[in-house]
Amino acid sequence: MNSQIIASTASKVVARALTEQERHEIDHELSLYPDKRAVGLEALKIVQKHQGWVSDESLHAVADYLGMSAHELDGVATFFNLIFRQPVGRRVMLFCDSVSCYIMGCENIKAHISKRLGIDYGETTADGEFTLIPVPCLGDCDKAPVMLLDGEQQRRLTPEKIDALLDKAGVPSSLGNE
Amino acid sequence: MSERPLTRNIDMSREPYDLLQYRQAQGYEAVLRMLREHSPADVLEMVKNSGLKGRGGAGFPTGLKWSFVPTGEHAPKTKYLVVNADEMEPGTFKDRLLMEGDPHLLIEGMIIAAYTIQASTAFIFLRGEYLRAEKLLRQAIAEAGAAGLLGPNIQGSGFGLDIIVHTSAGRYICGEETALLNALEGKRANPRAKPPFPQVSGLWGKPTIVNNVETICNLPGILRYGIDWYKSLGKGSDAGTKLCGVSGRVKNPGCWELPLGTPIRELLEERAGGMSEGYTLRAFLPGGGSTDFLLPEHLDLTLDYDVIGKAGSRLATGTMIVLDDRTCPVGMVGNLMRFFSHESCGWCTPCRDGLPWVDAIFQRLERGEGRQEDLSILEEHLNYLGPGRTFCALAPGAMAPLGSALRHFREDFEAHIGSGACPWQR
Numbered sequence: 001m002n003s004q005i006i007a008s009t010a011s012k013v014v015a016r017a018l019t020e021q022e023r024h025e026i027d028h029e030l031s032l033y034p035d036k037r038a039v040g041l042e043a044l045k046i047v048q049k050h051q052g053w054v055s056d057e058s059l060h061a062v063a064d065y066l067g068m069s070a071h072e073l074d075g076v077a078t079f080f081n082l083i084f085r086q087p088v089g090r091r092v093m094l095f096c097d098s099v100s101c102y103i104m105g106c107e108n109i110k111a112h113i114s115k116r117l118g119i120d121y122g123e124t125t126a127d128g129e130f131t132l133i134p135v136p137c138l139g140d141c142d143k144a145p146v147m148l149l150d151g152e153q154q155r156r157l158t159p160e161k162i163d164a165l166l167d168k169a170g171v172p173s174s175l176g177n178e
Numbered sequence: 179m180s181e182r183p184l185t186r187n188i189d190m191s192r193e194p195y196d197l198l199q200y201r202q203a204q205g206y207e208a209v210l211r212m213l214r215e216h217s218p219a220d221v222l223e224m225v226k227n228s229g230l231k232g233r234g235g236a237g238f239p240t241g242l243k244w245s246f247v248p249t250g251e252h253a254p255k256t257k258y259l260v261v262n263a264d265e266m267e268p269g270t271f272k273d274r275l276l277m278e279g280d281p282h283l284l285i286e287g288m289i290i291a292a293y294t295i296q297a298s299t300a301f302i303f304l305r306g307e308y309l310r311a312e313k314l315l316r317q318a319i320a321e322a323g324a325a326g327l328l329g330p331n332i333q334g335s336g337f338g339l340d341i342i343v344h345t346s347a348g349r350y351i352c353g354e355e356t357a358l359l360n361a362l363e364g365k366r367a368n369p370r371a372k373p374p375f376p377q378v379s380g381l382w383g384k385p386t387i388v389n390n391v392e393t394i395c396n397l398p399g400i401l402r403y404g405i406d407w408y409k410s411l412g413k414g415s416d417a418g419t420k421l422c423g424v425s426g427r428v429k430n431p432g433c434w435e436l437p438l439g440t441p442i443r444e445l446l447e448e449r450a451g452g453m454s455e456g457y458t459l460r461a462f463l464p465g466g467g468s469t470d471f472l473l474p475e476h477l478d479l480t481l482d483y484d485v486i487g488k489a490g491s492r493l494a495t496g497t498m499i500v501l502d503d504r505t506c507p508v509g510m511v512g513n514l515m516r517f518f519s520h521e522s523c524g525w526c527t528p529c530r531d532g533l534p535w536v537d538a539i540f541q542r543l544e545r546g547e548g549r550q551e552d553l554s555i556l557e558e559h560l561n562y563l564g565p566g567r568t569f570c571a572l573a574p575g576a577m578a579p580l581g582s583a584l585r586h587f588r589e590d591f592e593a594h595i596g597s598g599a600c601p602w603q604r
């Protein structure tokens with residue numbers, strides 16, 4: 001069977017089997033491009049969509065599937081800010097820290113988020129719910145400060161808006177240390 | 179005829195037009211007429227004569243760019259059109275508006291561009307975070323395909339076009355057109371050496387045109403109403419309209435379609451409503467994070483590529499970022515330097531090593547631990563990372579706000595040296 005777990009030659013990491021859904025979606029992308037490796041990033045995004053992040057096992061699975069070396073594919077994976085090679089929380093906050101948001105006071109908003117969730121950039125809350133990641137300009141500079149959460153752009157952020165979002169998510173207001 | 183050909187269908191308080199509504203507003207008429215009546219060479223002439231310049235930053239004449247694509251019997255059969263929808267320039271929010279506001283306009287423009295260079299496959303290289311734009315574009319492409327406006331033989335014309343949406347995953351350098359081609363091929367997105375230029379050898383070695391979203395969205399209007407009309411839209415030396423944005427501490431930040439040649443003052447004071455209560459204008463970056471600061475004395479200049487160029491900056495993306503009197507200019511420029519340093523692709527040494535050094539100096543200045551020699555080190559970098567010294571335009575772009583800030587805000591930099599803290603710390 002093709003779905004057998006096979007050991008990759010590049011290292012000790014064992015590729016996991018891609019799910020049927022993952023293979024189906026990758027196959028669709030493959031049908032669009034004249035060259036297999038062109039699909040590398042799309043395939044990593046597909047895996048990340050289903051698994052939350054790209055583990056070594058996933059990376060090797062995709063590399064095998066596309067006939068690339070895992071090393072080459074990891075070169076692509078690590079090039080892009082939004083391919084996560086480490087586990088992230090269930091909800092990733094992509095927080096704009098670029099210039100217009102800076103002028104509009106995003107640092108105060110970020111400090112408020114950090115205080116309430118007890119995490120800094122790049123960290124995940126202990127319950128595995130939230131990860132906070134800074135991203136460049138989200139293209140909503142006239143509505144700064146801005147972040148992207150669960151695929152929705154949250155605009156004109158204020159501490160009150162953050163509180164409303166986090167209250168709704170059931171984050172206790174005492175989580176951070178006063 | 180419309181004086182706002184790019185945004186005439188756009189109303190962000192509702193869903194964008196679907197195919198039927200777009201066609202009721204004369205959408206796709208220009209394309210259908212083109213396929214019946216004009217040869218690719220005719221369209222190329224029209225675009226050349228329209229005076230359309232690229233809206234992605236460099237302002238390069240679009241028709242001239244297209245004219246380098248090989249044509250005729252011996253030209254390669256496969257050619258590609260790529261739309262640059264990576265929009266990651268800090269402070270830039272115009273292509274998002276077009277794609278979310280009127281996705282069919284982009285598709286119609288793409289058919290025109292692809293027909294002109296005879297490309298049968300086109301890619302939209304879309305920023306990964308633009309999820310709504312992705313959804314709307316995929317919908318619109320499916321609608322157009324079902325109506326026979328895309329696909330192997332559009333309306334029996336013998337010309338066919340497929341559009342593929344490729345979503346990226348967050349890396350500014352992918353917006354540089356040769357890095358973008360590497361990204362599309364599935365490689366690390368380092369820029370390529372030029373020549374060969376993409377027009378001759380681009381995607382998978384085939385002739386390829388890369389154009390910005392807004393550039394492409396200009397095409398349906400030019401074909402529908404003609405070049406005289408298009409030229410008459412501009413008030414100054416440049417033809418057409420431009421999406422112009424304002425962000426920062428102004429009363430009514432936003433993005434508007436204005437005739438090229440509109441005075442900057444009109445954009446800032448009438449459209450954006452002037453500065454917010456309690457804030458005074460200190461300076462502004464006229465076209466995103468990679469442009470030189472201009473000052474209040476420049477407000478009566480017009481939004482023209484040459485005019486802004488002569489004043490020592492660039493119109494670039496046309497989205498202006500306003501620096502007020504209560505924001506630390508060193509902090510603002512430091513924010514930009516951190517961005518550029520992080521986004522350097524690492525390919526060439528001056529940029530890979532220079533930008534982190536610049537960034538480190540700014541962090542020192544922010545903490546009030548700057549040293550006098552830091553300012554001369556920053557000045558040296560203007561030279562090391564300037565135009566012609568690096569493999570692509572990212573590093574020189576970073577030096578634009580830095581160099582102009584060192585000229586205009588010298589006293590603010592000095593105030594950070596040996597002060598123990600940023601004097602603006604709010």
Ligand SMILES: Cc1cc2nc3c(=O)[nH]c(=O)nc-3n(C[C@H](O)[C@H](O)[C@H](O)COP(=O)(O)O)c2cc1C
Nearest residue numbers: 232233234262264265266353354355389390393571
């Ligand atoms: C670092 C860097 C980033 C760029 N990012 C973009 C971008 O996001 N969108 C864009 O249209 N052009 C971008 N450009 C400019 C492109 O290289 C290219 O000039 C442009 O897409 C050409 O389109 P136009 O002729 O229609 O303006 C960038 C250039 C550099 C050097």
Ligand code: SF4
Nearest residue numbers: 523524525526529570
């Ligand atoms: S200038 Fe910077 S971004 Fe451009 S090729 Fe060199 S290292 Fe890469």
Ligand code: FES
Nearest residue numbers: 096101137138141
């Ligand atoms: S700078 Fe934050 S959205 Fe543009």
